[in-house]
Structures are given as structure tokens and as C-alpha cells.
Amino acid sequence: xxxxxxxxxxxxxxxxxxxxxxxxxxxxxxxxxxxxxxxxxxxxxxxxxxxxxxxxxxxxxxxxxxxxxxxxxxxxxxxxxxxxxxxxxxxxxxxxxxxxxxxxxxxxxxxxxxxxxxxxxxxxxxxxxxxxxxxxxxxxxxxxxxxxxxxxxxxxxxxxxxxxxxxxxxxxxxxxxxxxxxxxxxxxxxxxxxxxxxxxxxxxxxxxxxxxxxxxxxxxxxxxxxxxxxxxxxxxxxxxxxxxxxxxxxxxxxxxxxxxxxxxxxxxxxxxxxxxxxxxxxxxxxxxxxxxxxxxxxxxxxxxxxxxxxxxxxxxxxxxxxxxxxxxxxxxxxxxxxxxxxxxxxxxxxxxxxxxxxxxxxxxxxxxxxxxxxxxxxxxxxxxxxxxxxxxxxxxxxx
Amino acid sequence: xxxxxxxxxxxxxxxxxxxxxxxxxxxxxxxxxxxxxxxxxxxxxxxxxxxxxxxxxxxxxxxxxxxxxxxxxxxxxxxxxxxxxxxxxxxxxxxxxxxxxxxxxxxxxxxxxxxxxxxxxxxxxxxxxxxxxxxxxxxxxxxxxxxxxxxxxxxxxxxxxxxxxxxxxxxxxxxxxxxxxxxxxxxxxxxxxxxxxxxxxxxxxxxxxxxxxxxxxxxxxxxxxxxxxxxxxxxxxxxxxxxxxxxxxxxxxxxxxxxxxxxxxxxxxxxxxxxxxxxxxxxxxxxxxxxxxxxxxxxxxxxxxxxxxxxxxxxxxxxxxxxxxxxxxxxxxxxxxxxxxxxxxxxxxxxxxxxxxxxxxxxxxxxxxxxxxxxxxxxxxxxxxxxxxxxxxxxxxxxxxxxxxxxxxxxxxxxxxxxxxxxxxxxxxxxxxxxxxxxxxxxxxxxxxxxxxxxxxxxxxxxxxxxxxxxxxxxxxxxxxxxxxxxxxxxxxxxxxxxxxxxxxxxxxxxxxxxxxxxxxxxxxxxxxxxxxxxxxxxxxxxxxxxxxxxxxxxxxxxxxxxxxxxxxxxxxxxxxxxxxxxxxxx
Numbered sequence: 001x002x003x004x005x006x007x008x009x010x011x012x013x014x015x016x017x018x019x020x021x022x023x024x025x026x027x028x029x030x031x032x033x034x035x036x037x038x039x040x041x042x043x044x045x046x047x048x049x050x051x052x053x054x055x056x057x058x059x060x061x062x063x064x065x066x067x068x069x070x071x072x073x074x075x076x077x078x079x080x081x082x083x084x085x086x087x088x089x090x091x092x093x094x095x096x097x098x099x100x101x102x103x104x105x106x107x108x109x110x111x112x113x114x115x116x117x118x119x120x121x122x123x124x125x126x127x128x129x130x131x132x133x134x135x136x137x138x139x140x141x142x143x144x145x146x147x148x149x150x151x152x153x154x155x156x157x158x159x160x161x162x163x164x165x166x167x168x169x170x171x172x173x174x175x176x177x178x179x180x181x182x183x184x185x186x187x188x189x190x191x192x193x194x195x196x197x198x199x200x201x202x203x204x205x206x207x208x209x210x211x212x213x214x215x216x217x218x219x220x221x222x223x224x225x226x227x228x229x230x231x232x233x234x235x236x237x238x239x240x241x242x243x244x245x246x247x248x249x250x251x252x253x254x255x256x257x258x259x260x261x262x263x264x265x266x267x268x269x270x271x272x273x274x275x276x277x278x279x280x281x282x283x284x285x286x287x288x289x290x291x292x293x294x295x296x297x298x299x300x301x302x303x304x305x306x307x308x309x310x311x312x313x314x315x316x317x318x319x320x321x322x323x324x325x326x327x328x329x330x331x332x333x334x335x336x337x338x339x340x341x342x343x344x345x346x347x348x349x350x351x352x353x354x355x356x357x358x359x360x361x362x363x364x365x366x367x368x369x370x371x372x373x374x375x376x377x378x379x380x381x382x383x384x385x386x387x388x389x390x391x392x393x394x395x396x397x398x399x
Numbered sequence: 400x401x402x403x404x405x406x407x408x409x410x411x412x413x414x415x416x417x418x419x420x421x422x423x424x425x426x427x428x429x430x431x432x433x434x435x436x437x438x439x440x441x442x443x444x445x446x447x448x449x450x451x452x453x454x455x456x457x458x459x460x461x462x463x464x465x466x467x468x469x470x471x472x473x474x475x476x477x478x479x480x481x482x483x484x485x486x487x488x489x490x491x492x493x494x495x496x497x498x499x500x501x502x503x504x505x506x507x508x509x510x511x512x513x514x515x516x517x518x519x520x521x522x523x524x525x526x527x528x529x530x531x532x533x534x535x536x537x538x539x540x541x542x543x544x545x546x547x548x549x550x551x552x553x554x555x556x557x558x559x560x561x562x563x564x565x566x567x568x569x570x571x572x573x574x575x576x577x578x579x580x581x582x583x584x585x586x587x588x589x590x591x592x593x594x595x596x597x598x599x600x601x602x603x604x605x606x607x608x609x610x611x612x613x614x615x616x617x618x619x620x621x622x623x624x625x626x627x628x629x630x631x632x633x634x635x636x637x638x639x640x641x642x643x644x645x646x647x648x649x650x651x652x653x654x655x656x657x658x659x660x661x662x663x664x665x666x667x668x669x670x671x672x673x674x675x676x677x678x679x680x681x682x683x684x685x686x687x688x689x690x691x692x693x694x695x696x697x698x699x700x701x702x703x704x705x706x707x708x709x710x711x712x713x714x715x716x717x718x719x720x721x722x723x724x725x726x727x728x729x730x731x732x733x734x735x736x737x738x739x740x741x742x743x744x745x746x747x748x749x750x751x752x753x754x755x756x757x758x759x760x761x762x763x764x765x766x767x768x769x770x771x772x773x774x775x776x777x778x779x780x781x782x783x784x785x786x787x788x789x790x791x792x793x794x795x796x797x798x799x800x801x802x803x804x805x806x807x808x809x810x811x812x813x814x815x816x817x818x819x820x821x822x823x824x825x826x827x828x829x830x831x832x833x834x835x836x837x838x839x840x841x842x843x844x845x846x847x848x849x850x851x852x853x854x855x856x857x858x859x860x861x862x863x864x865x866x867x868x869x870x871x872x873x874x875x876x877x878x879x880x881x882x883x884x885x886x887x888x889x890x891x892x893x894x895x896x897x898x899x900x901x902x903x904x905x906x907x908x909x910x911x912x913x914x915x916x917x918x919x920x921x922x923x924x925x926x927x928x929x930x931x932x933x934x935x936x937x938x939x940x941x942x943x944x945x946x947x948x949x950x951x952x953x954x955x956x957x958x959x960x961x962x963x964x965x966x967x968x969x970x971x972x973x974x975x976x977x978x979x980x981x982x983x984x985x986x
């Protein structure tokens with residue numbers, strides 16, 4: 001048996017995911033429960049967009065007085081007469097800045113504060129001279145976050161409906177259901193992780209959460225596509241059960257799933273590192289963090305939750321159960337001495353089935369016709385030379 | 400079997416991609432203003448963004464026509480700031496005001512509802528002049544239409560004209576017709592409070608003093624002088640009021656007290672009685688041709704209660720003047736010719752445009768809706784620049800990581816991925832510039848994040864294709880024969896996966912509010928362009944590579960172990976089931 005990595009790489013892993021589905025269900029059930037409990041009890045750490053407030057930010061580079069949290073606090077208290085909610089220095093190098101967050105300040109307080117900050121620190125603008133316009137501020141009413149959340153919930157609902165329609169057309173019903181369950185899981189778990197760890201929730205986070213849905217489905221689509229291919233015409237054969245075929249598809253797409261998720265995570269990782277490292281907190285970091293969590297949840301659920309669920313849903317179909325029974329009987333007979341059945345001689349390897357090859361052939365013919373129609377006539381002699389070689393590996397006799 | 404690989408014509412696809420690039424970039428370089436940078440949002444270039452949320456009593460969607468009217472009015476006010484590139488975008492119930500650069504602070508007060516009030520004219524008009532009001536009555540403002548004869552300053556109550564037009568009761572304006580230029584109030588000067596939630600029914604209460612102490616002091620002073628009930632003080636105010644200076648009382652006058660005010664052109668000054676009617680009592684106003692066919696009149700409809708008040712007042716005050724005051728400035732002060740209980744016509748020597756403007760002010764001088772500022776953000780140019788740089792660096796790092804991973808994992812095939820990604824970036828950039836030009840699409844920080852996230856989606860398409868290739872090779876095919884089969888199967892998955900991503904982006908774009916739109920837009924855009932690149936570049940390149948020795952060699956392609964497996968498997972199956980090779984397909 002090759003190493004785990006080699007098995008991963010070549011897709012011959014024979015990791016029994018579907019067989020252990022009870023374990024996954026329990027694990028996911030506990031996870032989702034914990035998440036829901038945390039959301040219900042702990043709630044979220046909502047940013048100022050939801051609670052309302054004022055945020056002031058100015059660059060620290062080029063200031064006349066060294067900027068530290070304490071001195072900024074002092075200036076704030078002198079100017080406003082109250083304590084700021086939070087002061088932090090974020091980012092690095094030339095892009096380092098100070099962020100002050102507070103209750104909603106009225107315009108007079110804002111003017112006084114900006115004056116005081118400018119008098120104390122004199123931050124420089126882009127042209128290198130001190131200017132009061134180097135101080136950024138944003139004021140948000142508490143209703144802003146509500147509005148965004150409301151729209152996000154509407155978007156979520158609409159998306160779910162559209163996706164259900166899409167999946168119902170593209171896949172079968174049970175696949176659509178399984179994909180949707182995985183989707184809901186991803187949203188709940190991502191939200192739950194935010195609640196448990198206490199990451200700040202901003203409008204960017206809420207939106208990022210919605211784009212996760214796309215990713216989550218993307219992963220599931222990739223796996224289910226292979227399941228679909230592996231199970232085509234399955235009911236007419238008694239080589240393997242639906243569960244085995246699905247598990248095989250899972251193994252074959254395992255590297256693909258890992259790769260797609262990894263490649264999706266890499267840029268997000270860059271976004272997160274740079275977003276936090278250079279700018280400190282903000283839109284970039286918020287979007288990146290939620291995507292990171294969501295992509296990972298999406299990848300895991302598409303493998304360990306969606307496919308097992310699909311198998312269980314399928315097993316409710318009497319025809320699938322009958323077929324599984326036939327497979328079992330056949331294996332029993334095969335196990336009897338001397339009765340080797342060639343049909344089971346090849347366990348654990350892909351069998352796209354006859355129908356799939358026919359479809360593929362049609363597609364290839366179509367494509368060939370298309371290019372032939374749009375192109376100059378191919379050089380005679382070349383194509384026939386390729387043919388035998390190309391044909392051989394299918395190993396299929398045409399009769 | 401009709402599997403004939405290598406039969407697509409890669410060069411054709413590549414040529415059409417080159418065509419696409421050529422068309423896009425010639426559009427970029429040779430159309431429009433030739434600016435080859437995308438439009439940047441204020442969080443990337445610095446500026447002020449204010450989101451105003453229309454408030455309706457039920458919380459329902461505000462009527463669209465009212466939103467559009469409000470948008471037009473606020474756009475006018477924004478233009479009054481004189482900052483280039485400012486815009487007002489209507490998005491659902493929200494109006495988003497964007498003012499680039501450092502001068503946008505004033506934009507925060509633009510959503511304030513201007514107060515239209517009707518007051519009785521008790522003194523004036525006195526011609527305003529730069530010097531205190533001893534100068535002769537010469538209109539100093541060139542904007543004042545020349546054909547308008549100012550009323551006799553000595554005796555405003557004396558009828559100076561004959562009523563025109565029979566039939567409808569009319570008031571006649573022979574003073575201070577509205578000027579054509581900027582009929583709406585300019586923003587309050589200086590730092591102003593962010594718009595406090597406007598009352599749903601603007602009652603005649605005293606506006607809150609602004610928060611800026613200097614301005615508040617100026618207002619107190621102006622109120623003491625110009626809103627005095629003492630006639631002597633009023634006369635003094637009338638004499639000293641300088642109509643060319645900024646008026647601190649603009650929008651802050653106390654409706655229950657008299658007011659000494661200028662007209663909107665700064666050409667005349669009035670002493671006005673306490674408020675007679677609120678602008679909200681005006682139900683409608685239209686400019687229409689005068690009955691005699693000469694000139695234009697403005698017809699005004701009042702609400703039921705407004706009509707009652709107006710009727711009682713006009714019947715008792717025939718021959719006097721009433722002033723329509725917008726934020727403390729007289730926009731029109733017509734003389735009352737008869738008691739009017741129904742529709743009122745204001746006649747005067749209006750040009751059609753002036754009449755339209757006046758009608759507009761009377762209708763919407765108060766914004767048709769009340770707005771609350773749900774988000775107000777000023778980003779300094781420094782921070783904007785830092786954000787832009789951070790976004791670009793993040794994108795660069797993301798790309799680099801993906802490059803490295805692809806190279807490590809797919810070896811030379813990784814090169815194709817990198818090439819495709821770069822070409823994809825080139826297309827995206829051109830489309831971005833063009834969209835900025837055509838539909839005013841602005842790239843903001845969230846949009847940058849969308850592109851970065853989309854790098855993953857673009858690269859994913861290659862992964863699906865390459866992993867498919869591996870599948871085929873594992874079943875014992877050569878690289879060359881695997882390409883077309885892998886493509887046909889991968890194509891379906893890529894299309895489905897991209898469709899899902901695109902669906903998510905579209906839903907987000909349509910339904911999300913605020914800056915999120917940028918994220919959804921760039922994500923969706925990248926998804927579509929990803930398909931273009933995968934179909935026109937990646938697949939043809941791989942097809943070409945399959946005929947190439949270096950790419951085909953198992954050593955470089957990163958598909959070596961899959962190929963070895965395929966070979967081993969073939970051998971094994973051949974040996975094991977020698978007599979019936981055909982029944983088991985190569986695995």
C-alpha cells in the first residue's frame with residue numbers, strides 16, 4: 001500500500017468515508033449544536049456598524065509626537081470628556097494608523113476631537129505636510145447594520161431558492177437536498193465559530209458569509225459530478241453498491257477537493273495576512289477571515305457530510321436497496337470456492353459505465369465536427385496515424 | 400471508438416482570445432478620455448461617502464418617484480459643492496453621496512431637509528446693496544432677471560400692477576422672482592452637524608442649534624438681531640443685513656418669531672412676520688402657460704388644512720405680500736390680489752425656466768422624503784492610498800502563493816496556469832477600465848477583495864481540468880489522448896461550478912447594500928472572465944502541450960505518478976485476466 005500522501009495524490013486512497021458516516025453525523029451534529037448554542041447564548045461581537053458609533057483613524061507616520069495608545073486616549077478624554085470605547089494601533093510601517101472607536105460623537109465633539117488630535121500629533125497627508133484632512137472618520141447609525149443584515153437574510157433566502165432550483169435541474173433531488181444541508185451546515189458553523197471565538201462581526205463579514213455559499217456548493221458540485229458519473233447505469237449492474245460508488249467518487253475527487261479548497265484559501269490567506277498586517281482591521285481582513293473559515297468548513301462538509309448524506313437519502317429508494325442486496329448476494333456467491341466472477345475482479349476502481357462513454361464519445365465527435373467546420377481541412381494522413389494509439393488505452397472491444 | 404484526440408484547433412481559440420484582448424485594449428486606449436486607470440472608490444482614493452436612508456413611517460420602500468426627486472435635489476446640492484466627480488447614487492431606499500478628495504465634509508449635511516415656509520411680508524422689500532441699505536435700489540446681482548421691476552421700496556403694500564388674468568384667483572409676484580441659478584440652498588457653511596434624524600412631520604419647532612460652537616454663537620447672535628419682535632431692532636437689522644455674506648441663520652431660523660431676511664438673489668431684504676404656513680402644507684405646484692398665452696404662471700395647490708389657513712389669510716390681507724421662504728431666504732414674495740380658497744396662481748414675468756424652478760422649490764424645497772444618515776465616512780487620502788497598496792500587495796501575495804503551489808504540484812503544467820491567470824488579469828483590468836468609463840463602476844476596497852478571492856475561483860477551473868487529466872491518465876491513457884476526454888468531462892464541472900459562483904454573486908449584487916455591491920460585482924465579473932480564459936486559453940494551451948515532448952514527459956508534467964500507475968495497472972489487468980482483457984476497462 002502506498003503512503004497516505006501518494007494515495008491522496010493519485011486518488012486511489014480507498015479512504016472509507018461513506019462507511020463511517022454515522023461517525024460523521026455525530027461529529028457534525030455536535031459541532032452544529034455547539035455552534036447554535038453559542039450563537040443563542042453568547043451571541044456575536046457586533047461592530048460599530050450594528051451598534052452605531054464613530055470611528056476615527058489617522059496615520060502615525062510623520063506625526064510630530066510619537067503616537068501610542070495612552071497618549072491618544074488622553075487627548076480623547078481631554079477633548080470629549082469621556083473614555084473612548086477602544087483605541088488601537090493597527091498595521092505596520094508607512095500604513096500604520098491609530099483607530100479610535102467610541103459612542104456616536106456629535107459634530108461639535110468630532111470637530112473638537114479632530115482639532116485636539118491635530119494639535120497634538122499633526123498627522124501628515126499624502127503630500128507629506130501635516131493636514132487635518134489626514135484624519136479619517138466614519139459615523140454609523142445603528143440602523144445601518146440592521147439594514148445590511150436584513151438584506152443579507154433576504155439574499156440568503158433568494159440564493160437558497162435559486163440554488164435549489166439549479167441543483168434540482170443539474171442533479172437529482174437527493175443530491176440537491178444533501179448539498180443544501182451541507183450549505184446550511186457551512187453557514188451555521190461559520191457563524192458559530194465567529195460567535196465562539198468572538199471575532200468582530202461587521203457588514204463585510206455578513207456579506208463574506210454569503211459568498212461562502214458559492215464556495216461550499218462549488219466543492220459539493222465537484223464531488224457530486226463524479227458521483228453522478230460513477231453511478232450512471234449502476235442499478236443495472238451488480239458490481240458495486242451506490243454507497244461504494246459514492247465513496248469511490250469521493251476518493252477520486254479527494255485531491256481535487258483539497259486542491260480547489262487550498263487554492264481558494266491561498267489568496268484569501270494573502271488577503272488576511274496583508275489585510276491585518278498592513279492595514280490592521282478593516283474590510284479586507286473582515287472579508288478574508290470569514291472566507292477562510294467558510295472555505296474550510298465548506299470543504300470538510302462537502303466531503304464528510306454531503307456525500308454520506310446523499311448515500312443515506314439514496315438508500316431510501318427501494319430500487320437502490322434492492323440493487324445493494326443483489327450486490328451482496330453476488331459477492332456471497334463469488335466468495336464460494338471456484339465461482340470467480342469477472343465482474344467483481346476489479347474492486348475499488350472507477351467504472352464510468354457504458355452510458356457515460358457513449359455520452360463522452362458524442363461530445364468529442366461534436367467538438368471535432370465543430371472545429372472541422374470552422375477550420376481548414378486537417379492534413380491528411382496525420383489523424384489516422386494517431387488513431388490506433390489513442391484508441392488503445394480504453395481497452396474496450398467494440399463488439 | 401471515435402475518440403480522436405488533438406483534433407481541436409488550439410490556434411483558433413488562442414487567436415480568438417488575442418482578438419478579444421485586442422478589441423478590449425483598443426477600446427481602452429482609443430475610446431473615451433483615454434484614462435487607463437479604473438475609477439477608484441473613495442476608500443481607495445480618499446473622500447467622503449454619506450449613505451442616506453429614506454425613512455418612511457411604515458418602514459416600507461419609499462415611492463420611487465420621490466426617491467428620484469430627492470436624488471435630483473441632492474445631486475444639485477452636491478454639484479453646488481463644486482467638487483469634481485461627486486455623485487449621488489440611488490440604491491434601494493438609500494442615497495449614497497460620494498465626494499472624492501478632502502473637501503467633502505460638507506456632504507454630510509446635504510441630506511438635511513430644507514425648510515420651506517410661508518411668512519407674511521411686513522416690511523420691505525428693501526433693495527440690498529453691498530453697502531448698508533442707503534444705496535439706491537439697484538439690483539446688484541447679475542443673476543436677477545433684468546426685466547423684473549423691483550417693487551417700490553417705500554410702499555410695498557400699494558398695488559403697483561393690475562391683476563392679470565381673470566377667473567382663477569391669483570397672487571402676483573412682482574418682486575424677487577426666483578433666479579435660474581441654483582434655486583436650492585447651498586450647503587450650510589462650515590462644519591455642520593451630521594443630519595440629525597429629520598422629524599417625520601416637520602412641525603414649527605425651533606431647529607436645534609448646530610453643534611459647532613462657533614456656528615451656534617453666530618446663530619444666537621443673528622437670532623437676537625434678526626428675529627427680534629422689537630420693530631426698532633428689526634429696522635436696524637434690515638439696514639445692516641448683508642445679503643452677500645453667508646447667512647448663519649440659513650435653516651436655523653425660529654419660525655415662531657419674525658425674521659429679517661434676504662431674497663435668494665441677495666437683491667432685496669424683507670421683514671417677515673412669524674410663520675403662516677409650513678411648506679408641507681403645499682400639496683403641489685406646477686408651471687403652466689398663463690391663460691392669456693403670454694408668459695408662464697405657477698399654480699400652487701394646498702392641502703385641505705393649508706388651503707383653509709391660506710384662504711383665511713388671503714381674504715384678510717388682500718394687497719399685501721406673502722413670502723415663500725426656503726431655509727431663511729425669500730424665493731418669491733407675491734402680492735395677494737384676492738381671497739384664495741382653492742388653487743393659487745402666482746403670476747409674474749417669469750420665463751418658463753424660472754417658473755419651473757419656482758414650482759420645483761414649492762413642491763420639493765423640502766425634500767420629498769426625510770432621510771437619516773446611516774453611514775458617513777470620510778477617508779483621508781493617506782488612508783485611501785494605504786488601502787490601495789495593501790489591496791494590491793494582498794493580490795500579489797495571493798497570486799504568488801497560487802503560482803508557487805501550481806508549480807510545485809503541476810510542474811510545467813503550472814506554467815500554463817500562471818500564464819492563464821496573467822492573461823485573465825489582463826482581461827479583467829481592461830474590462831474594469833471600460834466599465835468605469837461606461838457605467839461608472841468604481842473599484843473600492845471590497846471590490847479589490849472580490850478580485851483576490853476570485854483568483855482562487857479562476858485557478859480552481861484549472862485544478863478541475865488537471866485533476867481530470869490525472870484521472871484519465873490513471874486509467875492508462877497517454878497525456879495526449881487524455882486531454883480531450885478530460886476536457887469534455889471537466890468542462891461540465893467547470894460550467895456548473897462557475898454557474899453556482901456566478902449565481903451567488905448576482906444575488907449578492909442585486910440584494911446587498913452599500914459597499915458590498917463592489918465585492919459581488921468583481922466576483923461575478925471574474926467568474927465570467929474565468930470561463931473565457933479557460934475555454935479560449937487554458938484548454939488550447941494544454942492541447943498544444945500534449946503534442947509537446949517536454950510537457951508530455953512524465954518527469955516534468957507532474958502527472959508522472961498517475962501515468963506510472965496507469966501503466967502498471969494496464970500491465971496488471973492484462974496479466975491477470977489475459978483471456979478477457981476487454982471486460983475490464985483500464986482503471
